[in-house]
Amino acid sequence: MLSDAELDRYARQIILPQFGGAGQAKLNAAHVAIIGAGGIGCPAITYLAAAGVGRLTIIDHDHVERSNLHRQPLFTDADIGAPKAAVAAEAARRINPHVAAEARIERIDAGNAESLLDGATLILDGCDNFATRLAVNRAAVARRIPLLSAAIGAFEGQVALYEGWREDAPCYACLVGDDPDRPGINCAEAGVMGALAGMIGTMAALEAVRALTGWGQPLNGRLAIIDMLDRRWREIGIAKDPECPICRG
Numbered sequence: 001m002l003s004d005a006e007l008d009r010y011a012r013q014i015i016l017p018q019f020g021g022a023g024q025a026k027l028n029a030a031h032v033a034i035i036g037a038g039g040i041g042c043p044a045i046t047y048l049a050a051a052g053v054g055r056l057t058i059i060d061h062d063h064v065e066r067s068n069l070h071r072q073p074l075f076t077d078a079d080i081g082a083p084k085a086a087v088a089a090e091a092a093r094r095i096n097p098h099v100a101a102e103a104r105i106e107r108i109d110a111g112n113a114e115s116l117l118d119g120a121t122l123i124l125d126g127c128d129n130f131a132t133r134l135a136v137n138r139a140a141v142a143r144r145i146p147l148l149s150a151a152i153g154a155f156e157g158q159v160a161l162y163e164g165w166r167e168d169a170p171c172y173a174c175l176v177g178d179d180p181d182r183p184g185i186n187c188a189e190a191g192v193m194g195a196l197a198g199m200i201g202t203m204a205a206l207e208a209v210r211a212l213t214g215w216g217q218p219l220n221g222r223l224a225i226i227d228m229l230d231r232r233w234r235e236i237g238i239a240k241d242p243e244c245p246i247c248r249g
């Protein structure tokens, strides 16, 4: 049951008929694991905490660097050198004291992904490399946890939702293959606009809330591609790869 203070805090979303008290109850009961407290993680954590997701597990082994600050607004100069996950979890609790936010200051990989993600109702992956994304995808399929995947580089962002354990739904590897050595693009090399990270991380949070509470058109099996160099927005369907080594039946 929600307290009066909680009803007041969430009033403007509870009043939405598509969301309502039932949506709020689902959010409060949800446990979202966030991979990466970076450009995508910071805005995602902010809005998921503010919206009242009951439990957040923030997984990041990195420390705050000065070059993060233009796109990771949970951090300030005073946090340089501190573990990102710990600073972000503290910020989440400050944003909303009703949220249980836990920091896991470790690198997630194939060896620990399943145990780190255990009990999550949704995974939001905003990390910066393929090897991690593939390990997270494998664990998400094995544990049957919806995987909201968001990525940014330069002026472009992508957001998709995978439920690869389902017979007709793709996993992340259906889109990109399963080679962890595949060259990726990261912000250190490609550069990125800070506000684009904010936009895509916020969109990831909104799609996570949608996936957890169910309203409108689900993103399942679809990839939204947002090109903010020229303001082009498109969405494509992702087919399940019948030969996919991760999710084929």
Ligand SMILES: [Zn+2]
Pocket: 164, 170, 171, 172, 173, 174, 175, 241, 244, 245, 246, 247, 248
């Ligand atoms: Zn697959």
